[in-house]
Amino acid sequence: MGRPRGFDEAEVVRSAAGLFAGRVYDGVSVDDLVTHLGVHRNSLYKTFGSKRGLYLAALRWYVEHEIGVLAASLRRVRDFEEATRLVSDAGAGLDFLLLAAAERAPVDDEVAVEVNRALDVIDEAVGTFTAVPQATAALLGVRLRAKAGADRAGASPGSSPTR
Amino acid sequence: MGRPRGFDEAEVVRSAAGLFAGRVYDGVSVDDLVTHLGVHRNSLYKTFGSKRGLYLAALRWYVEHEIGVLAASLRRVRDFEEATRLVSDAGAGLDFLLLAAAERAPVDDEVAVEVNRALDVIDEAVGTFTAVPQATAALLGVRLRAKAGADRAGASPGSSPTR
DNA sequence: ATCAGTCAAGAACGATCGTTCCTCAACGGT
DNA sequence: ACCGTTGAGGAACGATCGTTCTTGACTGAT
Numbered sequence: 001m002g003r004p005r006g007f008d009e010a011e012v013v014r015s016a017a018g019l020f021a022g023r024v025y026d027g028v029s030v031d032d033l034v035t036h037l038g039v040h041r042n043s044l045y046k047t048f049g050s051k052r053g054l055y056l057a058a059l060r061w062y063v064e065h066e067i068g069v070l071a072a073s074l075r076r077v078r079d080f081e082e083a084t085r086l087v088s089d090a091g092a093g094l095d096f097l098l099l100a101a102a103e104r105a106p107v108d109d110e111v112a113v114e115v116n117r118a119l120d121v122i123d124e125a126v127g128t129f130t131a132v133p134q135a136t137a138a139l140l141g142v143r144l145r146a147k148a149g150a151d152r153a154g155a156s157p158g159s160s161p162t163r
Numbered sequence: 164m165g166r167p168r169g170f171d172e173a174e175v176v177r178s179a180a181g182l183f184a185g186r187v188y189d190g191v192s193v194d195d196l197v198t199h200l201g202v203h204r205n206s207l208y209k210t211f212g213s214k215r216g217l218y219l220a221a222l223r224w225y226v227e228h229e230i231g232v233l234a235a236s237l238r239r240v241r242d243f244e245e246a247t248r249l250v251s252d253a254g255a256g257l258d259f260l261l262l263a264a265a266e267r268a269p270v271d272d273e274v275a276v277e278v279n280r281a282l283d284v285i286d287e288a289v290g291t292f293t294a295v296p297q298a299t300a301a302l303l304g305v306r307l308r309a310k311a312g313a314d315r316a317g318a319s320p321g322s323s324p325t326r
Numbered sequence: 327a328t329c330a331g332t333c334a335a336g337a338a339c340g341a342t343c344g345t346t347c348c349t350c351a352a353c354g355g356t
Numbered sequence: 357a358c359c360g361t362t363g364a365g366g367a368a369c370g371a372t373c374g375t376t377c378t379t380g381a382c383t384g385a386t
Contacts, residue, residue: 004352004353004354005362007363022269023269023270024187024189024266024267026187026189026343027189029342029343029344030343030344030345031342031343040363040364040365040366041364041366042346042347042363042364042366043362043363043364045344045346046362046363050344050345051343051345100266103187103262103263103266104187106186107186107190168332169333189373192372192373192374193374193375194372194373203333203334203335203336204335204336204375204376205332205333205335205376205377206332208374208375208376209332209333213374213375214373214374214375
């Protein structure tokens with residue numbers, strides 16, 4: 001009954017994770033989501049309730065499906081140098097989501113819960129040299145984000161925004 | 164000539180750095196600045212030109228005055244464990260500014276410049292075990308921000324914001 | 327004492343945000 | 357073939373954002 005939806009919900013969540021990983025939460029507008037995800041405004045609110053709902057869905061999907069993979073790799077790592085290289089090589093785009101989520105955690109309890117879940121998984125994975133993996137993940141954020149201003153190709157040509 | 168200003172510009176910049184370290188750039192409204200800094204809207208725009216002008220002033224002050232101190236301490240550090248403890252003990256509030264700035268760097272060239280300046284200073288300071296200090300700094304951001312949701316005492320009682 | 331120049335206080339503006347509403351087209355079950 | 361339900365499309369709303377403007381009080385140099 002009714003017209004079938006023209007998008008795959010799981011794929012939308014995954015794409016949303018990519019978008020939210022690239023900018024801060026407030027930096028992604030609903031118009032951005034509608035444009036880049038191919039889902040219409042109405043369907044977005046019907047399916048996820050709100051922008052925050054979609055964000056939480058994306059974050060939870062990320063923590064559930066990606067952090068585990070990262071943790072498994074980290075389990076086989078021996079020193080800091082190697083851990084750094086590992087996280088660096090892993091999907092450079094998506095792993096920013098943890099950093100971006102951490103930035104939002106202070107003002108959103110449910111986000112804080114997910115971030116802590118991710119940190120717990122990573123902690124459990126690396127055991128002995130505790131602080132390293134979060135550090136590497138976060139380090140990559142700072143490093144790569146810092147030089148992203150130059151790279152960002154066709155996205156936004158000019159910078160130094162007025163806003 | 165004219166009424167003397169009722170605030171100390173340097174102190175305002177320093178306080179602003181503290182505010183911008185606590186939340187993302189977009190998370191700090193001009194009303195917040197006016198309220199917490201004791202500077203009136205008009206004076207703020209007269210002195211700093213814009214919200215972004217004040218932010219850049221605060222970020223530059225931070226990079227110029229605080230990163231050097233941090234780098235000097237890191238110069239005397241021997242291993243990762245010690246570096247982590249060091250950055251952890253250092254002014255827990257202000258050091259978030261680098262992480263927050265990194266988050267903004269992709270969309271603001273001048274911010275990216277300052278972040279890279281800071282990273283260069285830190286790189287130069289630690290020399291041999293390169294990646295460590297940025298990692299520790301960033302690590303603290305993720306860790307502490309994640310649990311900040313619980314701590315944040317009188318600020319915002321409820322969370323899970325509608326916005 | 328006067329006056330130019332700044333600060334203080336707050337109203338007001340346009341833009342943009344997240345969200346809702348309305349209308350029409352597209353499909354599945356009977 | 358028809359009807360009920362859902363998605364697509366887009367206009368519209370209230371709130372909030374950064375910024376500007378208006379008005380009046382205060383101060384230091386002439």
